[in-house]
């Protein structure tokens with residue numbers, strides 16, 4: 003079940019998504035960007051923002067933004083709300099099945115606005 | 122250093138994988154280039170638990186290969202590629218994809234294929250076999266167009282396939298050539314008990330039937346014909362008439378094979394070419410094929426020992442004992458099950474009321490157990506097998522070993538794990554002995570069953586030995602003076618009970634404070650919801666308060682149950698199951714307006730399915746306006762208090778069970794607990810509300826009420842136990858308050874009352890002392906905590922729709938008002954349901 007990774011080394015546009023306060027600390031939201039569903043998480047302390055695909059390859063539903071976030075041995079991760087597989091927020095790698103990976107996106111916060119990099 | 126030699130393993134099934142794992146464990150990958158060909162489109166998976174696929178397990182769940190294992194150890198694997206030729210002269214193998222590899226040694230682990238008898242029509246569309254994940258996918262897709270299904274073959278695998286057909290919703294039949302089911306494992310008496318149990322489940326059983334033809338019309342199967350002139354209409358057929366070894370490569374390159382197939386091996390698992398080994402279901406040892414995984418694993422171990430130049434070992438045959446749960450019926454057969462040893466004696470008990478059959482085969486002098494058969498209840502299997510394998514002298518009245526535990530008495534005073542010799546085999550699937558397990562526990566200071574499994578592999582096959590492994594772990598830990606730890610997860614070095622206590626005495630009200638003071642890291646999906654539940658059952662703040670939101674699983678976050686496609690279900694509370702015509706109309710209208718699928722639940726209320734996140738608040742606004750409240754179907758909380766109509770209408774009722782059920786449901790609604798809580802009230806001893814299958818159940822008597830506690834249905838049904846008899850309503854509520862808070866304070870995470878009760882030392886007597894006699898002097902405190910919770914109850918949905926801040930969350934996209942575009946529905950029986958993947962691709966391509 004290997005997912006192809008969207009490689010976005012060269013960001014050409016930064017798409018404005020929402021205000022930072024639209025994402026409650028330590029939860030996620032889903033954004034619709036150029037027809038793609040992107041799950042964006044805000045992790046505290048430190049206001050780190052991560053973005054991965056919203057599609058859960060295990061349940062085949064678009065739900066990852068609704069998972070519980072936390073860490074496994076210090077790696078920030080989200081657990082799918084359906085069958086509870088965990089995904090690293092850093093790399094999109096599924097931590098419970100080496101063969102599965104979801105895409106990651108570049109994100110940044112400018113003047114309290116969350117932006118996702120697309121290319 | 123000499124150059125590494127090439128070892129080609131053909132077949133990456135259960136045994137092929139086991140062999141590679143053993144080679145790695147023995148460090149032999151240092152001396153060998155390990156190359157393996159895997160015909161299937163995925164690496165080895167757990168075929169033994171293949172049927173779990175229908176219970177929702179994914180291919181990933183079933184995989185046996187620890188991620189990274191092959192890569193890290195330099196094993197070259199060709200997935201989806203089959204070896205088509207072995208050239209013994211050039212010492213090369215050639216694959217279907219055209220890969221050629223030189224070999225020094227070969228291990229054949231090609232397994233077997235399902236045998237399909239040469240019946241007319243055997244290859245028509247609608248016929249299947251049951252061996253691979255692809256077989257199951259094809260079966261379940263085809264079953265959608267069928268009403269009836271037949272399995273040909275009533276052996277172990279046939280019954281498993283029948284279970285699958287039944288779960289796919291088909292009217293299911295089993296056709297067996299022999300006069301009884303499972304002819305290899307059990308005798309006639311056991312067979313007839315098994316048959317009646319299976320018939321009770323609504324399956325058709327047809328024995329002594331030989332199929333002669335499968336008849337199709339317009340490419341669809343219509344019926345099958347039997348040699349005796351009878352016929353059986355059906356829409357699809359699954360063949361499970363035995364297995365045949367895959368020896369085609371062996372034949373191609375001229376190795377010796379058996380008369381009826383199978384690659385001939387010696388005690389070293391070598392074939393007629395000493396450079397080629399064969400292991401698993403393709404191998405024939407002393408004219409015998411072993412169709413179970415354990416003997417295959419033993420062979421894998423033998424070859425790994427030889428090729429790693431480790432301790433010499435040999436394969437000298439294997440035990441074919443099995444324990445299985447087929448269609449929910451336990452079946453076990455072990456040792457000399459048919460009493461073939463000269464002079465063997467038998468003791469058998471056939472209980473046609475409870476549907477159990479147990480037979481012991483004893484040695485001529487009655488001192489040793491040689492084998493046996495268990496049907497309907499195989500709980501004694503582990504113990505009995507130990508008697509056989511270790512030749513332990515039987516107690517004076519061996520039949521005692523067969524009797525079920527009687528009320529108030531502990532179960533068979535069989536042998537504790539302490540009394541087993543170190544050589545006793547505990548896990549037969551992976552051939553792990555007691556000594557190995559105990560050493561692993563001691564040396565690695567293991568403290569939980571998952572680590573013992575990981576470390577020793579015991580318990581990772583059929584799972585049948587896990588209770589014994591657990592007992593061993595407990596006894597080892599006790600010996601070492603270690604208290605049995607049950608840390609919540611990697612973030613908290615405390616059990617749920619300890620955390621709960623600390624949280625209350627330190628008056629901690631948020632997760633952040635708790636993890637800062639008592640834990641580490643940022644938490645996870647295990648500790649966060651557990652802590653949320655503890656906070657709720659102590660302080661009772663709204664679960665969507667900003668500080669709690671991040672702790673909630675999606676069900677609690679959106680106050681609804683997530684479904685497979687990411688939509689949610691809506692379950693309003695219907696206290697006691699009583700509902701007015703007006704309320705029914707509102708539910709109907711709301712369902713129509715929002716296009717929801719409706720169903721009466723098993724909990725006496727109505728579930729509305731298929732609500733999108735953005736629809737949830739709109740739906741609930743309508744429901745709240747009509748007087749409905751949250752039913753907490755999404756929470757680990759009080760679910761329903763079912764009722765029967767009781768004395769108000771029923772001619773036998775002795776008390777008003779409906780009124781009491783409503784009162785109780787309203788009192789405890791919203792109560793958060795370690796696991797869900799269910800209750801019921803029956804109006805008389807006929808028990809139509811099934812109160813004895815509930816966490817707390819109440820049954821009316823002439824003089825008042827009987828209170829039963831700690832029962833449940835579900836995966837492991839257990840009857841509730843009587844806590845107090847003939848009490849009045851006030852006393853009943855007092856006891857309930859105490860009982861519930863005591864449970865909430867002391868149970869483990871996700872531990873239902875029955876499981877909690879089973880661990881309670883002193884059992885019901887102790888519980889009576891605490892709850893009725895207040896032996897711990899805590900009852901006033903327990904009642905006060907419940908009083909606080911009852912007073913501070915609020916309907917979570919009402920509070921949510923009244924808060925614009927909370928409402929903001931209910932949208933699929935943060936930057937768009939569009940709903941989730943991936944949702945697709947089709948119509949079935951006049952209502953919608955989620956489209957399957959196949960249907961989706963059709964809809965999308967149109």
Ligand code: SRM
Nearest residue numbers: 682690721722723724725726754760833834835836837873
């Ligand atoms: C809807 C319903 C089936 C139905 O169509 O009738 C149902 C549906 C679910 N049940 Fe159930 N159970 C339903 C009645 C039951 C009953 C019957 C009863 O309550 O009288 C039982 C057996 C009785 C018992 O629990 O003791 C039952 C035993 C389970 C279990 C096994 C619990 C156990 O301890 O073994 C689970 C799994 C769990 O909770 O871990 C479960 C879990 C579930 C979940 C939550 C599974 C999930 O995570 O998706 C289902 C989701 C409900 C939803 O989305 O709304 N459900 N479930 C029933 C809802 C009743 C209600 O009105 O609230």
Ligand SMILES: Cc1cc2nc3c(=O)[nH]c(=O)nc-3n(C[C@H](O)[C@H](O)[C@H](O)COP(=O)(O)OP(=O)(O)OC[C@H]3O[C@@H](n4cnc5c(N)ncnc54)[C@H](O)[C@@H]3O)c2cc1C
Nearest residue numbers: 132134135136137160168169203204231232401402413414
């Ligand atoms: C539904 C079901 C339930 C079962 N339940 C139990 C149980 O409860 N207990 C028990 O002990 N056993 C059970 N079994 C049996 C158990 O699964 C087998 O004994 C075990 O899988 C045998 O392992 P193996 O490696 O020999 O064969 P397999 O697991 O069949 O592996 C052989 C692999 O080799 C591949 N192969 C074949 N030829 C080639 C080639 N030329 N090139 C490359 N690859 C090739 C095949 O595609 C296959 O993937 C069950 C089996 C099934 C189907």
Ligand code: SF4
Nearest residue numbers: 765771774804805809
């Ligand atoms: S339990 Fe008693 S009161 Fe209730 S319906 Fe059955 S017979 Fe009637």
Ligand code: FES
Nearest residue numbers: 548550582583584
């Ligand atoms: S006996 Fe099957 S897993 Fe141990």
